[in-house]
Structures are given as structure tokens and as C-alpha cells.
Amino acid sequence: MPLTGIEIFKLLxxxxxxxxxxxxxxxxxxxxxxGKAELTxxxxxxxxxxxxxxxxxxxxxxxxxxxxxxRAFKIGNDTVMFRHEKTFVNPPALAILITDTMNDSEIDxxxxxxxxxxxxxxxxxxxxxxxxxxDSGDAEKFESIVTKVKQNSDGNIILMSNNPxxxxxxLKACANRRPLIYAITEDNLDQMVKLARxxxxxxVAKATNLEGxxxxxxxxxxxxxxxxxxxxxxxxxxxxFKDQILIRNAALKNKFRxxxxxxxxLPCEMTDNPMKEAVFASIFxxxxxxxxxxxxxxxxxxxxxxxERLNIFTDPQRPLATTEGIYEIGGPDENSxxxxxxxxxxxxxxxxxxxxxxxxxxYLLIMDTEGLSVLTAWAAGKFNSxxxxxxxxxxxxxxxxxHRKLIIPGYIAAESGGIEEALPGWEVxxxxxxxxxxxxxxxxxxx
Amino acid sequence: MVFKIPDITYNGKIREIKxxxxxxxxxxxxxxxxxxxxxxxxxxxxxxxxxxxxxCSPDDWPEAAIEPFADVINDSVAWAKKCIAxxxxxxxxxxxxxxxxxxxxxxxxxxxxxxxxxxxAITVPLIVWGTANHEKDSEVLRKxxxxxxxxxxxxxxxxxxxxxxxxxxxxxxxxxxxSSSPIDVNLAKQLNILLGNLGVPxxxxxxxxxxxxxxxxxxxxxxxxxxxxxAGLTQQDDRLQFPIICNIAKEVWKTKxxxxxxxxxxxxxxxxxxxxxxxxxxxxxxxxGGNILVxxxxxxxxxxxxxxxxxxGSTK
Numbered sequence: 001m002p003l004t005g006i007e008i009f010k011l012l013x014x015x016x017x018x019x020x021x022x023x024x025x026x027x028x029x030x031x032x033x034x035g036k037a038e039l040t041x042x043x044x045x046x047x048x049x050x051x052x053x054x055x056x057x058x059x060x061x062x063x064x065x066x067x068x069x070x071r072a073f074k075i076g077n078d079t080v081m082f083r084h085e086k087t088f089v090n091p092p093a094l095a096i097l098i099t100d101t102m103n104d105s106e107i108d109x110x111x112x113x114x115x116x117x118x119x120x121x122x123x124x125x126x127x128x129x130x131x132x133x134x135d136s137g138d139a140e141k142f143e144s145i146v147t148k149v150k151q152n153s154d155g156n157i158i159l160m161s162n163n164p165x166x167x168x169x170x171l172k173a174c175a176n177r178r179p180l181i182y183a184i185t186e187d188n189l190d191q192m193v194k195l196a197r198x199x200x201x202x203x204v205a206k207a208t209n210l211e212g213x214x215x216x217x218x219x220x221x222x223x224x225x226x227x228x229x230x231x232x233x234x235x236x237x238x239x240x241f242k243d244q245i246l247i248r249n250a251a252l253k254n255k256f257r258x259x260x261x262x263x264x265x266l267p268c269e270m271t272d273n274p275m276k277e278a279v280f281a282s283i284f285x286x287x288x289x290x291x292x293x294x295x296x297x298x299x300x301x302x303x304x305x306x307x308e309r310l311n312i313f314t315d316p317q318r319p320l321a322t323t324e325g326i327y328e329i330g331g332p333d334e335n336s337x338x339x340x341x342x343x344x345x346x347x348x349x350x351x352x353x354x355x356x357x358x359x360x361x362x363y364l365l366i367m368d369t370e371g372l373s374v375l376t377a378w379a380a381g382k383f384n385s386x387x388x389x390x391x392x393x394x395x396x397x398x399x400x401x402x403h404r405k406l407i408i409p410g411y412i413a414a415e416s417g418g419i420e421e422a423l424p425g426w427e428v429x430x431x432x433x434x435x436x437x438x439x440x441x442x443x444x445x446x447x
Numbered sequence: 448m449v450f451k452i453p454d455i456t457y458n459g460k461i462r463e464i465k466x467x468x469x470x471x472x473x474x475x476x477x478x479x480x481x482x483x484x485x486x487x488x489x490x491x492x493x494x495x496x497x498x499x500x501x502x503c504s505p506d507d508w509p510e511a512a513i514e515p516f517a518d519v520i521n522d523s524v525a526w527a528k529k530c531i532a533x534x535x536x537x538x539x540x541x542x543x544x545x546x547x548x549x550x551x552x553x554x555x556x557x558x559x560x561x562x563x564x565x566x567x568a569i570t571v572p573l574i575v576w577g578t579a580n581h582e583k584d585s586e587v588l589r590k591x592x593x594x595x596x597x598x599x600x601x602x603x604x605x606x607x608x609x610x611x612x613x614x615x616x617x618x619x620x621x622x623x624x625x626s627s628s629p630i631d632v633n634l635a636k637q638l639n640i641l642l643g644n645l646g647v648p649x650x651x652x653x654x655x656x657x658x659x660x661x662x663x664x665x666x667x668x669x670x671x672x673x674x675x676x677x678a679g680l681t682q683q684d685d686r687l688q689f690p691i692i693c694n695i696a697k698e699v700w701k702t703k704x705x706x707x708x709x710x711x712x713x714x715x716x717x718x719x720x721x722x723x724x725x726x727x728x729x730x731x732x733x734x735x736g737g738n739i740l741v742x743x744x745x746x747x748x749x750x751x752x753x754x755x756x757x758x759x760g761s762t763k
Binding site for chain 1: 449450451452453455483484485486507547548549550579580659661662663664665666667669670673674677701702703704710712713714715716717719720722723724726727730731734746750751753754757758759760
């Protein structure tokens with residue numbers, strides 16, 4: 001948990017020498033607290049203070065990197081309970097389950113479904129992990145499935161077995177992928193720790209409650225194991241929800257190090273109903289998990305979960321933007337209406353959705369306003385006649401239409417005169433203020 | 448170090464509000480902790496689901512949403528009854544789609560007649576929702592408030608542009624209002640203050656934060672709702688201590704993804720996809736603090752009911 005500026009100030013030399021680049025130690029402390037400066041800029045800070053500040057500045061929830069090369073990703077490192085307090089940082093990875101008792105065609109089908117992916121506002125949405133579970137207890141069988149997965153997929157691997165011998169063969173088969181070892185328990189501690197060290201892989205610490213889990217991670221930390229993921233052992237939505245909240249709260253609020261790690265949850269073991277499983281998973285996307293293991297992927301459930309994840313992990317401090325340009329909705333022709341709005345993603349989604357609802361084929365001109373919504377962009381001078389007119393010319397929309405009519409959002413009605421003046425021959429129509437009224441508005445156009 | 452349960456300092460309580468007719472009321476709100484934090488404090492009431500009924504036959508619903516109601520979709524009364532009899536609806540939300548000036552544009556009198564018929568046919572609390580057209584809603588909802596005196600309706604959306612006219616009618620005929628603001632915690636608070644100044648009693652106010660579904664900006668609704676809850680529960684902001692109503696169904700079911708065919712863009716089964724788009728949107732809003740959800744598909748509703756039971760049930 002980061003220290004406040006005042007707490008940091010107490011540890012600084014208080015000489016106000018200015019060599020760090022800011023005039024006073026207090027100002028430097030404030031910059032440090034805000035993450036805008038590095039402690040190394042201060043030439044006079046004591047070793048003792050350095051250690052204290054380093055410890056205090058270590059993330060409350062340790063970031064853990066899973067996998068290697070360009071498929072590698074990070075979990076953990078989050079700093080808040082509520083996304084509006086700052087932002088959620090690392091979205092939970094989604095994993096599809098494969099067991100070593102499944103037949104080849106089933107495994108092939110799952111590896112195929114693992115590849116499901118979706119494009120949205122220039123982002124590719126897809127899952128990250130494949131969990132391979134040892135159900136047979138047969139090391140050879142496990143190894144052959146792990147090898148098969150490795151050969152046929154670039155997905156990051158979770159190896160699931162409580163048996164260190166089975167785990168060892170699995171690890172040997174895919175060590176270069178740096179798989180996640182699931183799981184170390186009190187019962188297999190010594191052997192699993194050795195494996196984690198030998199292969200330098202991240203591990204899941206699993207217990208039956210938070211007290212036991214804290215004891216286990218304390219031991220692991222003492223043994224030098226750092227890349228830990230937590231499984232509290234909960235297998236009901238209620239207990240899992242509770243544990244997710246208590247773990248994050250303990251790490252952030254109480255600065256409780258033994259629970260300062262990302263978590264793994266297993267909706268695949270909570271129900272046999274895939275629809276329900278998806279709803280359970282949706283809880284843990286919003287509430288604090290690091291990895292979510294699903295029994296299977298299907299487009300109808302994976303897509304909504306990926307969408308939810310995209311939304312919840314959108315940085316509330318930075319608006320998402322859509323690419324500038326002409327968007328053709330419903331196959332417009334030379335007589336179709338032309339509407340303009342800003343490139344704030346939410347604006348784009350709402351307006352394009354309303355135009356679709358209207359079933360009136362239209363051209364939607366999306367103008368780059370740095371991701372600001374209509375009113376904000378207008379207030380900031382980024383969406384007025386001075387900027388809209390050059391944009392309209394640049395789009396060459398006139399090559400697609402016979403008429404010269406432009407529908408602007410009701411909120412910038414004041415700009416209509418300015419646009420008409422600078423765009424001779426054009427008629428500017430003031431559309432509705434709210435997107436919801438667009439279908440009604442366009443129906444009048446149609447008549 | 449020994450694990451200790453971290454505590455959150457709460458100092459507020461969400462107002463408990465009784466909805467519906469005299470001998471058939473339903474209570475919402477009353478919580479003193481964040482949603483589903485039942486290990487800290489009791490959740491005295493569970494979230495409620497109002498089933499959506501339209502006042503006209505919908506022409507833009509995907510097959511999956513029409514199918515459960517195909518036999519009653521031309522008759523709001525039969526539709527509402529089916530929701531209660533077949534799907535155990537504990538509330539009904541009548542959407543006054545036909546009053547839209549850009550659509551069928553039914554008059555206030557006609558709308559009031561339909562609402563009255565539905566209100567007379569059911570005993571569960573009835574939500575009546577306009578088209579968010581300030582002028583038309585004022586006219587329509589005022590008329591309904593009057594002709595349904597004694598029904599204790601929940602009427603909305605009541606917005607800054609028409610709160611005086613609708614609010615006055617709500618006070619006069621004792622209906623609850625959904626105080627509706629555009630995804631902004633300060634505007635939500637401001638409208639609640641205005642409604643209070645107008646004389647709307649606190650036990651007749653619900654907050655409508657304006658919601659959207661996953662993929663369409665749900666994160667904004669989510670965070671505004673969390674901020675409203677935080678203000679009400681930990682910052683003693685009594686103008687934000689009202690139960691939250693989320694009119695989510697129509698937002699989800701108008702998106703292009705629920706209208707896509709089976710396996711289009713690898714999105715799997717169309718029916719299940721629609722149900723999950725609704726259920727997951729609903730779940731996200733419940734996690735953020737929703738007390739009443741307006742929902743459409745019986746299977747999405749069943750999923751949410753069962754999940755809520757799981758979350759609030761066994762383990763304390």
C-alpha cells in the first residue's frame with residue numbers, strides 16, 4: 001500500500017536542496033506519492049529510509065506474470081476495490097478445461113473453441129488459458145495430453161494435479177511455456193515447491209479457508225516462492241464471492257501480505273449448468289479474480305463474458321475512442337441520411353445502435369474528438385463548425401450522396417449556422433438531443 | 448501475521464421502501480452494506496425482478512424474446528397475468544412504448560385505460576414507464592397517476608425536465624417515482640433534492656441511474672451505481688439512500704448481438720446468447736447495487752433468481 005506524501009516526507013532529509021528537480025522535499029514527497037518521481041532522484045536519502053520506502057511502495061497485490069513471449073500476461077497488481085477510485089488494472093484470464101480422460105476428438109474440439117475471438121472497437125477479445133486436469137492419476141496419460149495441447153495451441157497452460165509425480169511429467173512436457181502449477185497444498189508442499197523451483201513456474205497455493213491459505217503463503221514466501229496465485233478452496237458462489245472480497249480487502253486495506261496475490265476461481269466446479277456457470281463467472285470478472293476456469297467455451301457465453309471484462313476493465317479516466325470515418329449502416333444509398341457525431345465509443349455504439357433500430361439505411365460520420373462525448377467535445381472546442389467543416393470535406397461524403405443535408409446532434413444546434421455558412425449548398429438539420437429519439441427522427445426523414 | 452477480517456466502516460442505510468397496493472406490498476432496499484456483502488451485515492431484502500410487459504405488440508424483438516409470450520403478446524393484460532402465473536413475477540413493468548410521439552403516438556387517455564386494465568388485473572406492484580419524451584411523459588404519466596389513484600404505482604422516468612409536473616401528480620395520488628438522471632451521481636442527487644423540495648416523500652423515491660447493457664457502456668452505469676451506494680452507505684448522503692431501479696431489458700434486447708443469427712460471427716446459439724446477454728448485464732447491475740431489475744426473458748430471470756439465492760443463501 002503506497003504511503004501518503006506526508007508519510008514519505010518524514011523519511012526524506014528535509015534539506016530542500018532542490019537537486020531532485022523540485023524546490024522542496026515536501027514537493028518531492030508529493031511527486032513520489034503521485035508516482036511522478038523516482039526515489040533515486042534524491043542523492044541524500046538514507047539507506048534505511050530507502051528500504052522503508054521500497055517496502056512500502058511494493059504493490060499490495062503482487063503482480064504475477066503467466067506464460068512466455070507474446071502470449072504472456074499479468075494478473076494481480078490491482079490497487080482499488082472500486083474501479084471509479086482509479087481503475088482496475090489486470091483483467092482476469094479465462095481458461096477452458098481439458099481433462100486427461102477426454103477423448104482425442106473432444107480435446108481437438110476444445111482446442112478449436114479456445115481460438116474463438118471477437119473484434120470490438122479495434123480490440124481483439126479472446127481467452128488466454130487452457131487448464132489441463134489430471135483426472136486419471138496416470139502420469140503417462142497426463143503427459144501425452146499436455147504434449148498434444150502444447151503442439152496444437154499457443155494458449156497458456158495450467159497444469160492441474162495434486163500428485164507431484166504426475167505434475168513432474170506434465171511440467172517436463174511443457175516447461176518452456178512456463179505453465180501455472182495447480183496446486184500446492186499443505187500435503188504436497190515439499191515436492192511441489194521443488195518442482196516450482198526446478199522449472200521456475202508460478203504456482204497456485206490452495207487451502208480450505210483464508211486462515212490456512214495465509215499460513216501456506218507465508219511458508220512459501222519464506223521458501224523464496226514469489227509467483228503465487230491464491231485458491232481459497234471455495235466452491236460455492238457465495239463463499240467464493242466472500243473470499244474474493246476479503247482477500248482483496250485484506251491486501252489493500254490491512255496491507256496483509258500473505259493474501260497480497262491474485263486469485264483463481266473455478267466456476268467449472270460450481271454447477272453442471274453452463275448458462276449458470278457463465279453467470280457465476282460474470283460475478284468474478286467484476287469481483288476481483290485473476291483467473292477464471294470454465295468447464296467449456298461456447299460463443300453464446302464466452303462472448304458476453306469477454307464483453308463484460310472489456311467494460312469493467314476499461315480505464316474510467318480515459319475514454320475509449322472509435323476510428324474516425326464514414327460508417328455505413330444498413331446499406332445506405334445516394335439518398336440516405338447523413339448523421340455526424342463524435343468518436344467517444346459509447347456515443348458511437350448508442351448512435352449506431354439507434355440507427356440500426358430505425359431500419360433506415362444511413363451514413364454515420366464519426367469525427368475524431370479524442371474520445372470525448374458530444375457535449376464535452378463541444379465545450380472543449382473540438383466539435384464545432386470550425387472543426388466539423390474541414391472534417392466533412394475530408395470525408396468526401398459527397399461522392400456517396402446526391403443530397404447535401406447533414407444531421408447534427410441536438411446538443412450542438414448552435415453550430416448549424418456556422419456550418420451552413422462555411423459549407424455552401426449544404427443544409428444543416430438539427431437532430432434529436434438524445435440517441436433514443438433518433439429512430440423517430442429518421443422515420444420522418446423517410447417520409 | 449494472522450488473517451483478520453478487514454472491516455468497512457458503514458454509517459448509512461438504504462431506505463426501505465414499500466411498493467404496491469395495501470395488502471400486497473413488496474419491500475425493497477434496507478441494506479446497510481455493499482451488495483451481497485451478507486457476511487458483514489444482513490441484506491434485509493433481496494433484489495426484486497419486475498417482468499416487462501409492453502402496451503403494444505413489439506415489432507423489433509428477436510425470436511428468442513417473443514417465443515415465451517407469443518400467445519399473449521397482443522394483450523397487455525393477458526401478458527402480465529402470464530408473467531405472474533407462469534413465471535412467478537413479483538412485479539410487472541408496463542412499458543408505454545405506444546405513447547412515443549415518433550411511433551404509434553397513443554394519447555394519454557388511451558394509455559391510462561390500458562394501465563388501469565393491467566392494474567386491475569394484477570395484485571403485484573406495477574411499474575409504469577414512459578418513453579423519456581419530457582412533454583409526452585408529463586401528459587401521459589399525469590393522466591395515469593390520476594386514473595390509477597389508489598394503485599400505488601411506480602412511475603418513471605421522472606427527469607429534471609418534467610419532475611414538477613409528474614412529481615406533483617405522484618404526491619397527489621400517492622405513487623412512487625423513478626428519479627431518473629443521465630449516468631451521473633451529482634445529477635442523481637440533485638434531482639432527488641428537487642423532488643424532496645417539491646414535496647415528494649422520501650418513501651416514494653427510487654433512483655433510476657440510466658443503465659445500459661454489456662458492450663454498450665454498462666461500465667458507466669456500474670461505476671455511477673457504486674458511487675451512489677458508497678455515498679449512501681459510507682458517507683451519510685441521505686439524498687442518495689434510495690433503492691435503485693434498473694430498466695435493463697430493453698437496452699439489452701435492442702442490441703445487434705442479440706439479433707444475430709445462430710453462429711454468426713462465432714457467437715454461438717442466438718437464443719442462449721440473448722438470455723446470457725440479459726442475465727450477465729443484470730448480474731453486473733446487481734453487483735453495483737441494483738434493487739429492482741426490469742427483465743424480459745423468463746430464463747434470464749430464472750438464472751438471476753437462482754444466482755441471487757446462491758449468493759445470499761447458505762454460507763454466512
